Amino acid sequence: MCLAIPAEIVALHPGERALVSLDGVTKEISVALLDGVAVGDYVVVHVGHALARIDPEEARRTLDLLAEAAALTAEGAA
Amino acid sequence: MCLAIPAEIVALHPGERALVSLDGVTKEISVALLDGVAVGDYVVVHVGHALARIDPEEARRTLDLLAEAAALTAEGAA
Amino acid sequence: MTAPRPTPPSGGRVEMIHGAGGKAMAELIASIFAPALANPYLAQGNDQAALPIPAGGRLVFSTDGAVVSPLFFPGGDIGKLAVNGTVNDLAMAGATPLYLSTSFIIEEGFPLADLDRIARSIGAAARAAGVAVVTGDTKVVERGKADGLFIATAGIGVVPAGLELSGDRARPGDRVILSGSVGDHGVAILSQRENLSFATDLESDCAALVPLVAAMVAAAGPALRLMRDPTRGGLAATLNELARQSGVGMALEEAAIPVKPAVSAVCELLGLDPLTIANEGKLVAVVAPEAAETLLAAMRAHPLGAAAAIVGTVVEDPRRLVRMRTAFGGERIVDWLAGEQLPRIC
Amino acid sequence: MTAPRPTPPSGGRVEMIHGAGGKAMAELIASIFAPALANPYLAQGNDQAALPIPAGGRLVFSTDGAVVSPLFFPGGDIGKLAVNGTVNDLAMAGATPLYLSTSFIIEEGFPLADLDRIARSIGAAARAAGVAVVTGDTKVVERGKADGLFIATAGIGVVPAGLELSGDRARPGDRVILSGSVGDHGVAILSQRENLSFATDLESDCAALVPLVAAMVAAAGPALRLMRDPTRGGLAATLNELARQSGVGMALEEAAIPVKPAVSAVCELLGLDPLTIANEGKLVAVVAPEAAETLLAAMRAHPLGAAAAIVGTVVEDPRRLVRMRTAFGGERIVDWLAGEQLPRIC
Amino acid sequence: MKYVDEFRDGGLARGLAATIAAEAEPGRTYRLMEFCGGHTHAIARYGLEDLLPQAVRLIHGPGCPVCVLPVERIDAAIALARRPGITLCSYGDLLRVPGSGGTSLLKAKAAGADVRMVYSTLDAVAIAQREPERTVVFLAIGFETTTPASAVALEQAEAAGLGNFALICNHVLTPPAMRAILAGADGLAADLDGVIGPAHVSTVIGAEAYDFCAAEFATPLVVAGFEPLDLLQAVLMLVRQINRGEARIETQYRRAVTPGGNRKAQALVERWFEPRGAFAWRGLGSLPASGLKLRPAFARFDAEARFDLAPRPVADPPACECGAILRGRKRPEECRLFGTGCTPDHPVGACMVSAEGACAARWSYGRFRAAPAGQAVPA
Amino acid sequence: MKYVDEFRDGGLARGLAATIAAEAEPGRTYRLMEFCGGHTHAIARYGLEDLLPQAVRLIHGPGCPVCVLPVERIDAAIALARRPGITLCSYGDLLRVPGSGGTSLLKAKAAGADVRMVYSTLDAVAIAQREPERTVVFLAIGFETTTPASAVALEQAEAAGLGNFALICNHVLTPPAMRAILAGADGLAADLDGVIGPAHVSTVIGAEAYDFCAAEFATPLVVAGFEPLDLLQAVLMLVRQINRGEARIETQYRRAVTPGGNRKAQALVERWFEPRGAFAWRGLGSLPASGLKLRPAFARFDAEARFDLAPRPVADPPACECGAILRGRKRPEECRLFGTGCTPDHPVGACMVSAEGACAARWSYGRFRAAPAGQAVPA
Ligand code: SF4
Ligand code: SF4
Ligand SMILES: [Mg+2]
Ligand SMILES: [Mg+2]
Ligand SMILES: [Mg+2]
Ligand SMILES: [Mg+2]
Ligand SMILES: [Mg+2]
Numbered sequence A, B: 001m002c003l004a005i006p007a008e009i010v011a012l013h014p015g016e017r018a019l020v021s022l023d024g025v026t027k028e029i030s031v032a033l034l035d036g037v038a039v040g041d042y043v044v045v046h047v048g049h050a051l052a053r054i055d056p057e058e059a060r061r062t063l064d065l066l067a068e069a070a071a072l073t074a075e076g077a078a
Numbered sequence C, D: 001m002t003a004p005r006p007t008p009p010s011g012g013r014v015e016m017i018h019g020a021g022g023k024a025m026a027e028l029i030a031s032i033f034a035p036a037l038a039n040p041y042l043a044q045g046n047d048q049a050a051l052p053i054p055a056g057g058r059l060v061f062s063t064d065g066a067v068v069s070p071l072f073f074p075g076g077d078i079g080k081l082a083v084n085g086t087v088n089d090l091a092m093a094g095a096t097p098l099y100l101s102t103s104f105i106i107e108e109g110f111p112l113a114d115l116d117r118i119a120r121s122i123g124a125a126a127r128a129a130g131v132a133v134v135t136g137d138t139k140v141v142e143r144g145k146a147d148g149l150f151i152a153t154a155g156i157g158v159v160p161a162g163l164e165l166s167g168d169r170a171r172p173g174d175r176v177i178l179s180g181s182v183g184d185h186g187v188a189i190l191s192q193r194e195n196l197s198f199a200t201d202l203e204s205d206c207a208a209l210v211p212l213v214a215a216m217v218a219a220a221g222p223a224l225r226l227m228r229d230p231t232r233g234g235l236a237a238t239l240n241e242l243a244r245q246s247g248v249g250m251a252l253e254e255a256a257i258p259v260k261p262a263v264s265a266v267c268e269l270l271g272l273d274p275l276t277i278a279n280e281g282k283l284v285a286v287v288a289p290e291a292a293e294t295l296l297a298a299m300r301a302h303p304l305g306a307a308a309a310i311v312g313t314v315v316e317d318p319r320r321l322v323r324m325r326t327a328f329g330g331e332r333i334v335d336w337l338a339g340e341q342l343p344r345i346c
Numbered sequence E, F: 001m002k003y004v005d006e007f008r009d010g011g012l013a014r015g016l017a018a019t020i021a022a023e024a025e026p027g028r029t030y031r032l033m034e035f036c037g038g039h040t041h042a043i044a045r046y047g048l049e050d051l052l053p054q055a056v057r058l059i060h061g062p063g064c065p066v067c068v069l070p071v072e073r074i075d076a077a078i079a080l081a082r083r084p085g086i087t088l089c090s091y092g093d094l095l096r097v098p099g100s101g102g103t104s105l106l107k108a109k110a111a112g113a114d115v116r117m118v119y120s121t122l123d124a125v126a127i128a129q130r131e132p133e134r135t136v137v138f139l140a141i142g143f144e145t146t147t148p149a150s151a152v153a154l155e156q157a158e159a160a161g162l163g164n165f166a167l168i169c170n171h172v173l174t175p176p177a178m179r180a181i182l183a184g185a186d187g188l189a190a191d192l193d194g195v196i197g198p199a200h201v202s203t204v205i206g207a208e209a210y211d212f213c214a215a216e217f218a219t220p221l222v223v224a225g226f227e228p229l230d231l232l233q234a235v236l237m238l239v240r241q242i243n244r245g246e247a248r249i250e251t252q253y254r255r256a257v258t259p260g261g262n263r264k265a266q267a268l269v270e271r272w273f274e275p276r277g278a279f280a281w282r283g284l285g286s287l288p289a290s291g292l293k294l295r296p297a298f299a300r301f302d303a304e305a306r307f308d309l310a311p312r313p314v315a316d317p318p319a320c321e322c323g324a325i326l327r328g329r330k331r332p333e334e335c336r337l338f339g340t341g342c343t344p345d346h347p348v349g350a351c352m353v354s355a356e357g358a359c360a361a362r363w364s365y366g367r368f369r370a371a372p373a374g375q376a377v378p379a
C-alpha cells in the first residue's frame, strides 16, 4: 500500500502537476504536496503524488556507510 | 406498414388488454380501440392493437361469392 | 447424462480473475469444462491437442461464433448451438466431424451455474455428434463488454476420397431437397424476446445433421452435388448463395416447402418471411435428378429428414435468380433479405 | 504489403445487417476479409474449407480468443495477436502451423476502416507465420454488447512423427530456457490505458515463434522436452502450470531473466511483478541438460531468441514449487498471480 | 389460420382468374390502382400478375407511409436521436429509410444513438416508464390504420403522467392523397379506370370515406382485403363496374369494414390530432390537409414543439421517377436507376425504400419478368 | 533506476549480511519488528531471511492498511457500491479484500455494482467531473503516506465545486498502533528488541514522531527505506544499538525522511481530517485515536455521513491467529489454517489479504522454508 518510487522531475505542468521519468517511462503526477519542485529533482512518487524530495547528498552518504559496513568483514571485502 | 392479421381472443386481461391466439401462437394485445370484445371474437390485430372485429357472417358471404365467381368458367369448375 | 461429477458451483459468478491465466482460471476449467467435456485429447492438458492424422481423404475445417440471445431457448442453448453450428458446417462437406475447439468469451458477472449448464450442454451435443472437444480457450471481459457469453467453435472433420461436395456444383436439372420445415429455430428464439412477447410451443430445430448426412451420402453417392445448412438468412439466403456460387438459377415450389403452423403464424404477426428465418438443424441438398427420389427416400427414413421434400429444380439463369411458384399459383423471386432487423439468433 | 485491392471503406460502420447472413454480409466479406486473407482454400467459398491431409506425424489443433483492449497497441493489434496467439500454441507442440480459422464477433458501430486495417493485419501476420486463413465466421452484436471486436482463431498444424513435446515431460535436472525479455506485451498494453497514463517507447513482442521453434527442434531434437508461451499470467503462471503438469519443482535465477528497463520501471510504478505479465512472442523451453547449451546457441542465433537465457533448472519437489534465487541473494517462491487486476491484455 | 387460409386458396384463385379473364372485354385495358402498399406487397408475394389477364394492369399507389415520408423528416428524427438523453423508438420499417447523405436511423444507432425498434406504440410508453432518466420519443408514422395506436399510447402516457414521452407525428391521411392522384395534382389527369381501396385503413375510417372518388371523379373503388383472393375478387368487382360504366364505392372486405368505420378509434384520433395545413409526400409533393399533427393543447407530448425540430426540405432525387410511378404514369422498370443505382439495399427513391414500395416490390419479387423493350434486364 | 538500483546491489548485500552476522552476539536473539507492510513485502520478495543470521528474527507488524481494515468497513463499502447511482472507486489492493459471507468489492462488481479501480485519488475526482450523473465515492485507505493524497483530492473537489464526490475515510495512524503493540494492548508485553520504522509514512510525519518508542518503551527504532540494502542497513543499526543497550530513534532513510516530515502535507491533512475516538483494527481490536475521519465542516464530502453508513462490527474469524502474529508472538506457520483453509486465493484472516500481509508474504514467497517441528508442510 505504501508503494512509492523515486522518479526524476522532467517537466513542470500547470495545476501543480509535473512529468516524472523513471528509466524513460514518463508519467504525469501531482506535486501539490511539495513546494518548490524543480526539473531535475528526484521525488518519491506514491499513488500519483510526489511525497518527498530525495536529498542526493544524504543518498550518497547512506551509500558510503553501506559500502563501509559491507567491507567490514572478510566476506564482504571478497 | 398496414400489416394486420385476424386472431382469436382467448382471454381478456385487465387494462383493456387481451390475449389473442393465432394457430396456437398467443400474444397479448391492446383492445382499447374496440368496445365489448369477447372471448371467441376474431379481431384484426395491427401493431399490437385490435382494430376491428371480424364479422363471421360477412366472411362466409364473401367466401360464397368467391366460390360462385370462381365456378363461373369451365377452368374454374375443373 | 454423464458420469457423476463435482457439484456445480452455485451462486458464484465469473470474475475477471477467472480469465487472468492463473489459478482461478485453472480451477474454473478443472471444475466446469474438464468434467463436462472429458476426453483423452483434452486431458493432455496443453495449450493445444495432438491428434492422430486421419487416413485418406481430405481434412475439412470450419468455425462458427455463437452469439445467440437469449442464451437458453426452447430446444437448446448457446452451447448446443455452438457445437452444431460448426459440426453441421463440417457435415455439409460430407465430412465426419472429429474434433472441436471451443473459445469462450465470458462477461464478468456471468453466473457460474449457467456456465456449468452450458458446458454440460456442449458435452452432450458433442457426444451426440460424435465429436470430441479437444482444446479450448477462456477469456473474461469486463461487465458491459459482452452479452453474457459468446462461444466460438472450430472443427475438424474428414471427408473420404472421391466425395466432393461444394456450393459451385449445382447444375441445371438438379433437384433441390430440403430436409424439413423452415424457420423453427429463428421463431423459437424470437418467442423469447421480451419486446415481441408472443408465446408458442415451438422448439429450435438445433441438431447435428451428421447421421442424416451419412445416410444421404450412402444413398446418393456421387450424384449428391452439395449440401448447405440454411442458418442465418434462412433458406432464401442459402439458395441465393448457391445460385451465385454455381452460376445457376433455381425454381422452387412454395407448396412443397414445409412450414409449421406456428412459424407461419408468427411470420404473419410480425411481417416476416419464413424463408428468411434461421434454421439450425436443416439442410438443403442439390442432387442429380436421377438420384433425387432415392435420396429423398433415404432422408425421409431418418428422423432428422422425416419431413424432407423436393422443393425445386436448378435451372439455367444467367441472372442467377431464385424464383418460386407460389402456393397461390403466381411466381415470384425469393431474394436475399434486404435488411429486416431480427434479434440475434445464432 | 499486399497486391492492389479495392479502396477500403471509409467513414462507414458495421451495422447489424452485416451479420444477418444476407447480401450485406457477403459484401463485407468480399470487400474486407477476402482480399486481406486471399488464398485458394478460402476461395472455395463454402462454409468450410476442404484441405489436403498432411502426410505423417500428428495433427495439432488449438484455439485462442483475442479480447485485447485497446485493439491497436504499440507493436501490434488484435488481428496480429489473434493469429499469433493460436500459431504459437501450435508451434509450442513443435508443429508447423498450416491453417487458421477466424471467428469475428463485431460490435455494431465498429468502424469499417478499423476492421479493414485489422483484416490486413491478420493477413500479414498469417503470411509471416506461413499459415493460411481458410475459413471464417462473422457475427455482429448490438452496440454495447461487445467491446468493438473480438476474434477467436483456431489453427491446425502438423508435427512430425517422433517429436513429442508436452507439458508433462519436464524431469529433474532439465534446464529451463526463456527466449527473451519478459513483460513487454503486457506493459505495452498497459501503457495505452488512459487511467494509468504513463508513456513508454516499449512495443509488444507479439510475434509468431514458428521459425525460432523450427531452429530449436533442429538443434535439440528429442532432447527438447516441451515448450510453452508465457502469455496471460506471465512466466510465473506458465512455470507453475508446467511444474504442476510434470510433477516437479523449478529453481530459477532471477539475475538470468531478461527484463527491459521500461518494464521494470512500469512494474515499480504500479507495484507489479514482471514475471506475472503477459508476453506474446516469447517461449519457455525445457530441455535435457546435455543439450541446453546447444539449444541456447541455436536460439540466440535467431532474432526471436537473441536474448535467450537459461533461467533455471527443473528440480525434484513433491510440492511442485517454483523457487527463485533473487538477484539480491535470497530465495523466494514464484507463485501464480493471486488476483491482481490487470486490464485485458490478450 | 382462420379468416386467412380460406382467402389464399390457389384452386379458387385459378377459377377467379379465369372469370376475370372471361369478363375482361377484348381490346380494353383496365388500369386499376391499388392505393395501399399492403396490396402492392400481396400482389408481389403471391405473384398475382401471373394470374391476371394482360388486359388488367395493376398500378401501385402511394399507400406506403414509409415510402412517402419526406427525407427531411427522417433527417430531423436522426438529429434528435443523436442528442444525448434521447431514446428514439419506431417501427422496424422506418429504421432503414435513408435520410440525407446516406444516413439512416440504423446507421445513427450503429454510430451510438439510442434508437430502438418497437413492435407497438405501447412498447415505447413502457420504455419511458421503465427508464425515467431517458426521454423517449416515438417516431410515429402511418395512415389511419396506425394513428389510433399512437393515440392509445398518448392516452396511456397522459394517464401515467409521463413527462419523458413525446411523439413525432408523421401520420398521413388516405383521402387527400387519393384525391390528389385522381385530380392529377400536377396538372396531368390520372389515367385510372378504378381504385382498389385500402383494407385496414378502411376498418378505421369506413368505406364512406371514399364516396368522393365516385362522386367527384367518377372512378369506381372497391375496398379490398389484403389476402390474394380478396384482391382478385376486388379486381373482378372493378372489371364488372367498368364494363357496366358504373362508378360506385363497394366493399369486398365486408368481414372487417363497415360504412362508418371504427368510431371509437376515430374519436381518440380526433382528441389528440388535428390536420396540418399541408404535408409533403415524397414523390407527390405537398398536399393540403393530408397530414396530422398533435393538437396545441398537447404540446408537451409533441416532440416537434418540445425539441424545436424544424425539418429542412430536401429535394427528391432528380432521376427518380417515383412521382410518375405513384400516379400510375410509369412502371418501375421505366426508371433508369431501377436495379442499377437503386435497389432495396441502396434505395434512391421513395418507392424502393420499403418492401411495400412499388419499385422494391417489383425488384425483390418480380424482376424476373420481362423488361420493357429496349432496356437491358438488370442482373 | 537511480536511487533504486544502488540499494539492490547483491554484492553489497552479502558484505552487509556478513557484518550483521559478525556483530550479532552469540546466543542472543534480535527480535525486530518491521512495522510496515512495505518492508514485509521487500523481505519476502528479496528473500532477505536467507541473508540474515539465525539470531536476527524479523517479525511482521500491522503496517498493511488493507490487512487491518475491519470487515465491517468492507461490508459497508460493498453495500454502498450496490446502490444505484453510486460509483465506488478505490485502489486495486482493496477490491479483493473479503467482506462478510465471502463477498468482496470485485465480486460486487461482477454482480453489477459500479466499482472501479483507480491508481490515484485524482482519478476518482476526474471521474466525478466527467460523469456528473454518478455519485463518485472514493474508498480511502492508508497510513499517513496515503492520507495527503486524499486531502489533495478533496481540495480539488472543493475547488471544482463537485457535489457528486465523497470519501469513505479509513485512514489510520502509525504511532497509536505502534504504541499499542509496544504496550501490549491486551495485557501481554510486546517481546521486541527493536523496530524497523516505516519508510514512506515517515517522509510525511517525520522521524520525530517515533520518539515515544525510545522514551516510553525503551525500544530502539530505525526508520528504513524499502530497498533491501536499506533494510539490511537498518538491521545492522538496530543490532548495534541493542548490543550497546541503547534505545534511540535513528533514520537510515535519510535521503527522503527528515525529523519533522512534510509540513505541507501535514497541514493539508490537518485541514480536512481529525482523529476518531477509536478505530477498530483487524487483529488488534479497537485502538484509541488511531484513525481519522473528515472534519464535521466537510460533512458534504463524507460518505459515512451522507449515506448513513453504519458499519456493523464483525468478529475476526475465531481460528485466525493474526492478533498474535501482528504482535510478534506467533509466526504464520503456527496458525493451523495457514495454507490449508487460508491462502491468498481464499484468505480467512487479515494477514492473508494483501501481498503485504505477514501470512500472505510468507505463503506466496516463503512457504518452501522449513515448517515448524510437528507440523506438516502444506503443498
Ligand atoms: S427505381 Fe428508385 S429512383 Fe427509380 S423510381 Fe423507383 S425508387 Fe425512384
Ligand atoms: S493464516 Fe490466515 S487465518 Fe491464519 S493467522 Fe494468517 S491470516 Fe489469520
Ligand atoms: Mg462455419
Ligand atoms: Mg454454421
Ligand atoms: Mg453453414
Ligand atoms: Mg489460450
Ligand atoms: Mg449459425
Ligand SMILES: [Mg+2]
Pocket: C047, C048, C136, C137, D062, D063, D064, D085, D086, D089
Ligand atoms: Mg490456444
Ligand SMILES: [Mg+2]
Pocket: C047, D064, D084, D085, D086, D088, D089, D231
Ligand atoms: Mg495462445
Ligand SMILES: [Mg+2]
Pocket: C047, D088, D089, D092, D228, D229, D230, D231
Ligand atoms: Mg499458450
Ligand SMILES: [Mg+2]
Pocket: C063, C064, C065, D047, D136, D137, D138
Ligand atoms: Mg458461420
Ligand SMILES: [Mg+2]
Pocket: D064, D085, D231, D232, D346
Ligand atoms: Mg493470448
